Amino acid sequence: MWRELPRIDELPNGSQLQSDGKLKFSDNFFEIFAIPQAWVVDLNGLNIRYRALQQEFHPDKYSTKSQIDQRLAVQMTSLINQAFETLKCPLKRAQYLLELSNIDTDQETHITTDGNFLMQQIELREGLQDIFNHKEPWEMLERMRREIEDIYLNLQDSFQENYQKGSLGDALNITAKMQFFSKLLIEVENVEAELEDM
Template identity: 40%
Template sequence: MSVVVANPSASDNYFQFFGLNQQFKIDLPVLDQAYLAIQKEVHPDRYARGSDTEQRLAMQMATLANSAYQTLKNPVQRGLYLCQLHGVDAKLETNTAMPAAFLMKQMEWRENLDERAEDLPALESMMEEVESSRQATLLEITQAIDHAKNFEQAAELLRGLLFIDKFALELDDAIAALV
């Protein structure tokens, strides 16, 4: 018995590992299917009677599949991974520079959240605006990565998407507190 995965030689590239095109816009159901197929193939129970080497390799492949899946499933992580593959470090910890218009929008959202924390219709309306901004940013990231191959721009957009996602969670919490 030997451990077989979709493409073990491609374990240094998550897209190849799952047999996907290396791009930002991916078919999530195809990712899910590829992940489940690999997990089924390398499940530790299948190697319970195998050698120590087979068991260790199966565990390593299962761990790699989990890590790769979590990275590609999340748009921010997928985008950062693509930037990394192309030699661009988003420097999330140190680079917080954002376009002025984006920063103004963030400040406006924060002020509105503070001022309307008890106004459910206003918060729900704001959530629609935040989700619309998120979708627009995802489209811009897709354009930057898949079409323009501009990974520096993509890194900036991904930093913005992180801000949007974080704010959306805070807004969701504020809405949940009222319902």
């Protein structure tokens, strides 16, 4: 995936300058960071590359340039930020990898018939609500947090396995479950904040 943009002085890795002076800046987030298109990402290397790209395309660097170059720097900074946020987050990275394979990740109806998963959702949500009535709420919250995190990590391992062997339908099913557990971890943080205010 490439798009043509006007030329600027400095180009990131993964970009190409054509003979007509136009910059082809990759829309592929993995290419922007010059890393393999894969589930496993070196997060430390990603952070280092992100900081380098931020400096390279910081809008202040182009304050004396043409309006086109200034606008381009802002666009590139926005794209770099979006790419970074996507690749560092397991759920977003999984969804993005599937989207690159032309899989629509917005549809979650295919998992509603999974009875075990539905029961697990209900039990975990009820457990979070019960925390406020528990005699040891903090202990219960930490126990639930560990349980949810363990399940989330196991789902990530399952996604990697299915994605690597090309079982994209199964990978999509797992991604939808990852989305639920990602939201559940946010709910855990909300419960923690409420407990602190009590």
